Amino acid sequence: MDAGSRKTEKRNRPPVSCEPCRTRKLKCNRRLPxxxxxxxSRSSLCNYATNANRNKPEPSKGRDLKDRLSTLENLVSSFLSADAVIQPGLLTESEVTTADSGFVASSAEQYNRPTEQSSTLSSSSGGEDTLTPETPHIQQTGNGQVNYIDPSHWLSILDDIKEVREHLSISNQPISRNGIGFDVDLAVSDAGFLFSSDQNPSFDEITRSLPSQPICDMLLSWYFNxxxxxxxxxxxxxxxDEYATFWxxxxxxxxxxxxxxxxxxxxxxxxxxxxSITEPDGSIPPITILQQRTVQCLVLGRYATANAYALEAFLLHLQSCYFSNDSVSVDPWFxxxxxxxxxxxxxxxxxxxxxxxxxxxDGEMRRRVWLNIFQLDAxxxxxxxxxxxxxxEFCDTEVPRNLEYSDLFVDMTVLPPSRPPSENTPVRYTIVKSGVMGVFKKIVAHTQSLxxxxxxxxxxxxxxxxQLYSTIPESLKRRDVNRSFIDHSCLIWERCTIEVLYLKGLIVLHxxxxxxxxxxxxxxxxxRACVEAALDMLYRQADLHKACEPGGRxxxxxxxxxSLPVHDFLLAAMVVCLDLSVRMRSRMAASRExxxxxxxxxxxxxxxxxxxxIWAVNSAASPEAHIAALALDLMLKKVAANDVGLFFVNDVSSGNTDPDPIVDSELPYADIMSQMIDGSESIDWGLLDRYLQNMDTDPDAAVQ
Known part of the structure; x- marks a missing residue:
């Protein structure tokens, strides 16, 4: 037989590596698994091919496509089971469509919108050349886990693979999202790194550390009322209802x-x-223990798997730490x-x-959660x-409606119309404040621009x-306390916090x-706008201080x-002092004289x-007030030293004009602040903000 008619056959040698190792070109030790x-964690995927029969008929293209898609599908699914900490875990077939991503409207515009949802999606039915909007996915599990999947995410590509396979009608059964080998115990490699929690007690130990049920009932009643x-x-x-089931x-x-x-x-x-409510001795654990148990339950519940209650617990834990910590740290930001x-x-x-x-x-409660997240972030x-x-620019969540708790119930199918802005509800303050906060966020981004x-x-x-502040309800606009004797103290507080945020926005802007x-x-x-806003803020501080004195409203x-932030009033004082120092030193225009x-x-x-x-009076009870008194004392001395002819001030001031003598050396950043008050045009406002808001920290640390 000549060479031209000789038929070359390859030896039918069995593969020595498993299929996953051959696919990834990894070294295989030939065990099973x-x-x-x-x-x-892919033991279920480890298998070895049998001795291939190369004399079999060539497989059809459809079957070959099915095998390739199945292999790719298994590969992507294996990625999911290997790293569920940062990737969504157990998923369902729930797929939804949503409108195109657009810029988010201002909170004020959303607040004044009609209560009805006016925009709906219209489906496109163009030809094959028509580019249709990509649609995201919301995927949920029975245990409450929720995942938002963007169209560009690889999990959406996995769905596309499944749809192609089903379209070719070569799949014997659909992909099982719950059968991809996801191991809950391996899903989260202890997310406690955020909280520096090396070891957690057992769940039984955690629940036994709760106060007695009557004490819990009392505390919860106080909170919700x-x-x-x-x-x-x-x-x-x-x-x-959930609380009753828990017990x-x-x-x-x-x-x-x-x-x-x-x-x-x-x-x-x-x-x-x-x-200043006195608690029964020994009946309630310390705040630090309650906060620690919150963290331990978050870690034990594997919050990173995006299950129900995680966000709400996180937000309230953050709020509790804000109330209980006397100093400002970077932890809340993280x-x-x-x-x-x-x-x-x-x-x-x-x-x-x-x-x-x-x-x-659920949708309305999600809006409430997001609104608080948006404001806290700012x-x-x-x-x-x-x-x-x-x-x-990637967010379109609307502001929640102004509704009472009684307007909402679990089985409702349609939301009722929003109550008028003049009607006080548990969320009206947050809704109204969100409008001012939205503009404040724009101002901060504007001033932080490179x-x-x-x-x-x-x-x-x-x-x-x-313009936005002029549109808020009259009951929440600025008003002196002596004109608010029929208002609840909480309403006065809400009114003041919105006013302070509004004035702070103008100060930061100008x-x-x-x-x-x-x-x-x-x-x-x-x-002038900056100084007037700062003076208005200091006036509000004096108004509130007078109302809080014995016999006051x-x-x-x-x-x-x-609970109002100290640094906001101190920022206003710094601006007033700086303007006064600059104007006295410049004297360049006749109108200013x-x-x-x-x-x-x-x-x-x-x-x-x-x-x-005011700060000096409260300095004994508050470390922040003591530092604020020191800072203002330094500023007043600096202003007086810059103008030896400040005789007109004595005529308009009531009482002794000399501030209480305080040793400058007690102020940790006195020298640096003195240089700032001198009115340099290169003043670092970001650095100054960090000083005013972290007054008990090392000045060098604030620079970093």
């Missing part, structure tokens, strides 16, 4: 629900401590980042109206001097803030012009006012004196 598959600092993210009726069998309750219970108790005890990532994973950044499978009740990020962590902010944009934001291009009259409106509820200038300078100095005396 092999070590490589065992390490990757109080509207001061209650976020409105827990529905009382639903929680009460029937505590050990069968979800750990994340128990985390929610501990977080509510810790917030309640924190608020009762601030309000925890806020985890909350935001978890919210994104669960799809809270998308409005429930565009996501199928979410009930009307405040905490500003407090740390960092940009917001929420990209609003490029020089356009002055026209500054004026536009000023107009937007003033403060760079206090010492910038003083010869340019174009910026004079900004300088707020004396019995003065603990509410104590006239009567108007002297009256403004007198108002500024008097406001600083009043504020300093």
């Amino acid at each position: 092999c070590d490589a598959c065992t390490r990757r 109080s509207r001061f600092m209650v976020l409105g993210i827990i529905h009382p009726t639903k929680f009460q 029937e069998s505590p050990l069968t309750a979800p750990p994340l629900w128990v985390a929610l219970l501990f977080s509510v108790l810790s917030v309640t005890v924190s608020l009762r401590r601030i309000s 925890e806020m980042g985890t909350i935001i990532r978890l919210a994104f994973r669960m799809g809270y950044h998308r409005d429930p109206s565009s996501l199928a499978g979410i009930t009307a009740f 405040l905490i990020s500003f407090q740390m001097g960092f940009p917001s962590m929420i990209p609003t 490029s020089v902010p356009a002055y026209d944009k500054t004026i536009a934001l000023d107009t937007e803030m003033n 403060r760079r012009y206090i010492s910038y291009e003083l010869q340019n009259p174009r910026h004079e409106p900004s300088r 707020l004396y019995e509820d003065r603990w509410m006012i104590v 006239g009567r108007d200038y002297q009256q403004l300078a007198g108002r500024e100095y008097q406001a600083l004196q009043t504020s300093q005396r």
